[in-house]
Amino acid sequence: MKVIIEELHVKGHEVTVVRPSESLLISEMSPLYTSVTVPSPGGFKENIEGFLSRQLDIRLQGKNPSFWSKIWTYIQIEKLTLDQFIQLHIIRSQIVIQMFEDENLMQSFHEAKYDLVLTDPFAGVGAMLARRLQVPLVFNVRWTIQGEAHFLIAPSPLSYIPFTATELTDKMTFPQRIKNVLSYNLGMFTMSYIAEPYYKPVVKKCFGPDVDYSTFFLDADIWLMRNDFFFEFPRPTMPNIIYMGGFQCKPPKPLPADLEEFVQSSGDHGVIMMTLGTLVRKLPRGVTEEIAAAFAQLPQKVVWRYMGQRPANLGNNTLIVNWLPQKDLLGHPKTPVFVTHRGTNGVQEAIYHGVPVVGLPLFFDQPDNLSRIKAKGGAVIVEIAELDRHIFGDALKTALYNSSYRENMQRLSRLNRDQPMKPLDKAVFWIEYVIRYKGARHLQSQSHKMSWFVYNSIDVIAALLGVILLVTFTCISIVMLLWRIISVGKKFKHE
Template structure:
């Protein structure tokens, strides 16, 4: 008698996931970018969708085994393995410490150009290996994915989505051509500062000259770094009529990892979804030993220091100066540090190889956050209202911290001139000057006051693309226009030509009339 009921229950259980669950193919970028992508993947999985992740066999952060996704491991060099990235970062840090100058800036750019060129070359070779594996590509087609979720910091995701004919969603802050807004949204250089220029939206004339300089030269640098690799890849499989950068601009949805508490007001587009701080969440209780150390700080509180995934090990002399400054504070310090123990380390400082950063930032005893200025750390500090002492190193870090400094929530220390006295003075200013904490808490209130959580917003649009097989109605077709059509140069040229023609006609008529009058006057004089 119960058999029909059990059969119906089983039928419901086994058919619901198929009816509501989608399939997402992910082409991520390794390193700190994977930290962001993993948050999305875990939430997509919890919503009942299945996820497959393309990874190179030498991936640094992207593990082959996970309860949240199925790996598609390509036996290739992804170009972002730990040794390569660590060596690149070490060279960049050494160059930067030589002193602030035009030559230093040029040397860093050339080092980045060579390093990133190699990374993108390896990514293209991995994609070629995928495309040449007919069994793999047939399995991807048979899987009937609903969309490709990719990081536009690498070009492989856009190329793969085009090859499979799937909708494309980007988890973006940067593309391989620079900041993501620059690829799709109008960006007037008069008030939209170019990222890495370390400017604001309120620029005087010299600032606007500097901004224009970056607008012209930086895209040329990015293009010279990646263009040859992706152009050759697209021509090989799609023909010369397909431009690799147009594949980026054709993405259905851009999940942008910023919001306007951090970003300066600027034009945007309908298919840009802002999810800045989507990885942030309320603090959880600390491990017992860590909580005991935090409580031992008494009324003075704690400071935490973390320089992200790439800079946990600093040069010995720099680490010694930082440790000496910490030793003079009344606060307890938790420092994420790798390598040898600094010779000047004080009894108030605890070195760890890993820390629950979000939980420490949300602890009532936190007083300041010493950070390198990565986007993840900045947003966690904003979310929890913790002021920042910034040690910007490379990439977008100086610009990120400059934005927080302008808003009165951070103090930047130049790593070139850093010593224990300068660093101690910066720490004490941020800890004891109330404006830093008050400004950051104001930003925190603004950031949290949203109609829905950033992560829920991101998941809504991912599922929206699944339901509707894309979001073409939100995507402008302007990327298909030649530059002279986009900027109306042809229209302006025609209008100027018409105005010139009218002006010449007027001049011709005036001259003709003047000549007629002169002839008539001359005849009249002769007649008299």
């Protein structure tokens, strides 16, 4: 969001950011925007950190498991994740009620006469605010409270569109298609289970019983999709989906002097960068020691963002830092490999700079992201439960010395950059487009407002079948009647 806000600010737009009081990433004070802070329940930071720690522990307990142990590990992780999402939606639904019941706050929103609401629909607050203020709605989206965005508004044939978290490709065998169909139905039921009980009463209370909950969060004028087909598998789309994959990527800036000196000291071998994002600051001690041992065996230098206890067997080639300029280091010509958990931002930045990946998927969409890059030949994946110095070291050497990984990522990079308009410029254009025309209803399909019965023309098929059956029955009846008349006539003549 910050990248888009910076660009809107440069173009002279006034931006107001509504943020929860306990926000991990959104500063209250900024020259780019005016903030409105709304109260939120405490303990969110501790809650998310505890969740990540518990999920890591569960994954590591599954080292070399039997089939049934894998099933039990999967069930534990799924339950933990569901509980976490439920807590998120409980908090967000409470925030909506608090906002709407604050008359002064809502009056200030109405008096400001905003041109549009830009929101990430991963939580339902922004869509509800846009509906209450009666202003156009733009999504900055990949995930929504009801699942991956494409599956909600675009045709998604399960024969070649892999469902989220299946780690399948668009070329599926028959057993894989069975898995895909079952995963889709279970996944969509699960998403409704964790969100609907908490948002549906809010929709009913704030907007009335006649508002269709199932379409409430699908009514955005424009969906700015943080994805594109250099990463995604080809699939049907819709006219109000605007792809802006890699919009946050920019050419690298010079590194700080001390870091540049370290990078240059690597000579022809180059520097491996490792970071697991902002939420995972440390790993269990045993995993850390194995990673450090694998790094120590390489001739490359390593820059590792890590905030845990310093590994005892850390090699002289490894520099541990609390922070690193990820985009700039990725774009450095001496960076041959990126070790990452592979969140959405890391995916796009590695592709933009054409750097192959060694992936350590941990949570949420990370395994799915990595599986897509692996399918395109740009990533080696190491499961955290199976990681030791030998497995991790072999993965690093494969990405370093098998030239196909860099060639494939360089090709994806060229595809990403070869566009008539930069993704960020495209995103801002469509935001301003919605402002100019006070919406983009002419691009919205009616499909998401239809029931599955109507959408799939079940009623039409049933009616046509009824007509066919009626005509067939009528024809058969007439033939039988004529046959009886003829038969009676022959009998009478014979007598």
